[in-house]
Amino acid sequence: MEPRFEVLARDGAARLGRLRTPHGVIETPAFMPVGTRGAVKGVTPQELEAAGAQVMLANLYHLTLRPGIDTVEQLGGIHAFTGWRGPILTDSGGFQVFSLEGMRRIDEDGVTFRSHLDGATVRFTPAGVVSAQERLGVDIAMVLDECPPWPVDEGRARAAWERTLEWARRAVAARRRPEATALFGIVQGSSYRAVRERAAADLAGLPFDGFAIGGVSVGEPEAERRAVVEWTAPALPRERPRYLMGVGTPADLAHAVACGVDLFDCVLPARNGRHGLLYTRSGLLRIRNAAFRDDPGPIDPLCACPVCARVPRAMLHHLVRAGEITGAVYGTLHNLRYFLDFMADLRQAIASCRLETRLRSRSGTSADGNRTESPDSPSSGSAESGGPGGLRS
Numbered sequence: 001m002e003p004r005f006e007v008l009a010r011d012g013a014a015r016l017g018r019l020r021t022p023h024g025v026i027e028t029p030a031f032m033p034v035g036t037r038g039a040v041k042g043v044t045p046q047e048l049e050a051a052g053a054q055v056m057l058a059n060l061y062h063l064t065l066r067p068g069i070d071t072v073e074q075l076g077g078i079h080a081f082t083g084w085r086g087p088i089l090t091d092s093g094g095f096q097v098f099s100l101e102g103m104r105r106i107d108e109d110g111v112t113f114r115s116h117l118d119g120a121t122v123r124f125t126p127a128g129v130v131s132a133q134e135r136l137g138v139d140i141a142m143v144l145d146e147c148p149p150w151p152v153d154e155g156r157a158r159a160a161w162e163r164t165l166e167w168a169r170r171a172v173a174a175r176r177r178p179e180a181t182a183l184f185g186i187v188q189g190s191s192y193r194a195v196r197e198r199a200a201a202d203l204a205g206l207p208f209d210g211f212a213i214g215g216v217s218v219g220e221p222e223a224e225r226r227a228v229v230e231w232t233a234p235a236l237p238r239e240r241p242r243y244l245m246g247v248g249t250p251a252d253l254a255h256a257v258a259c260g261v262d263l264f265d266c267v268l269p270a271r272n273g274r275h276g277l278l279y280t281r282s283g284l285l286r287i288r289n290a291a292f293r294d295d296p297g298p299i300d301p302l303c304a305c306p307v308c309a310r311v312p313r314a315m316l317h318h319l320v321r322a323g324e325i326t327g328a329v330y331g332t333l334h335n336l337r338y339f340l341d342f343m344a345d346l347r348q349a350i351a352s353c354r355l356e357t358r359l360r361s362r363s364g365t366s367a368d369g370n371r372t373e374s375p376d377s378p379s380s381g382s383a384e385s386g387g388p389g390g391l392r393s
């Protein structure tokens with residue numbers, strides 16, 4: 001059998017890779033648009049494909065509560081159900097469950113919580129979430145992990161890691177369809193270097209198809225988030241894909257790519273797009289601003305998205321101010337295309353060993369790191385409507 005993941009080229013610590021799944025190949029580094037409930041808000045699978053998305057992310061926590069795993073399985077699995085034909089990764093929902101302060105009880109074997117929808121009691125176990133993701137038919141499944149809040153003391157971070165490691169072993173043992181569904185382990189350890197490095201070494205000894213860096217974008221300052229990536233990425237096996245969960249701005253993505261991370265997901269482009277905060281090659285636009293009322297130009301003249309091809313800034317300004325759903329759709333389509341093009345650009349730079357030059361030429365572009373303007377910065381930790389969780393799905 002061909003290897004699941006291949007590194008095709010390196011540029012410093014950054015890697016150009018290829019991840020094979022039953023539903024297609026993912027060229028890495030890759031950004032995964034977030035379709036929490038099986039759809040990226042306001043976007044059809046066809047539009048997602050056309051934007052250049054190679055893989056979609058969905059969330060087991062949300063799909064378990066509604067419509068239920070049985071329903072999706074009976075309808076032919078998650079690809080038939082959602083209409084998205086490419087690879088799908090599901091987050092196990094550990095992050096969402098642990099965000100339910102006061103509504104969940106954790107023990108050695110799993111976590112019991114109340115549904116935020118109807119108060120029903122639900123239980124997640126390490127084996128149960130692997131089985132549920134296999135039944136959904138996802139291409140990449142994530143283990144159940146304990147994501148401690150931020151800040152947390154080192155003792156508690158260590159205890160949470162011990163439990164997560166034991167759960168990771170149980171997840172591996174629970175696999176029934178390893179050929180169809182890849183399984184990724186998740187490194188935790190909060191902002192403690194010793195815990196993170198130990199966690200990476202512990203997980204590297206288990207037969208996972210990939211490794212994720214979790215427990216980031218939970219309210220910690222940017223410098224801490226970046227330090228966690230700098231410690232953890234090089235401690236993970238070189239021959240397996242690395243996935244940074246729930247991060248972040250284009251500047252965060254570029255930094256992590258340079259550290260050797262291959263996969264990303266974040267609700268930021270879609271959420272900001274819905275609120276009229278638009279990424280462009282010359283900076284971030286808050287399209288509601290009066291300056292755009294009569295602006296005939298496209299959002300970004302260098303963007304090839306269907307919105308920039310036809311719709312002037314003035315129209316976006318009008319739709320967003322009027323609260324029209326189409327304004328949210330346009331903003332989402334454009335921002336997703338911006339993030340996907342940004343990753344394609346980084347892949348090209350790695351292929352030609354120009355990543356450092358490419359990143360230096362980008363610094364100073366406000367779209368890369370502007371967080372003061374953003375209504376939903378990675379440090380805000382605000383929840384997506386209707387459920388718990390920050391910038392993770």
Ligand SMILES: [Zn+2]
Binds near residue numbers: 333337
């Ligand atoms: Zn565009």
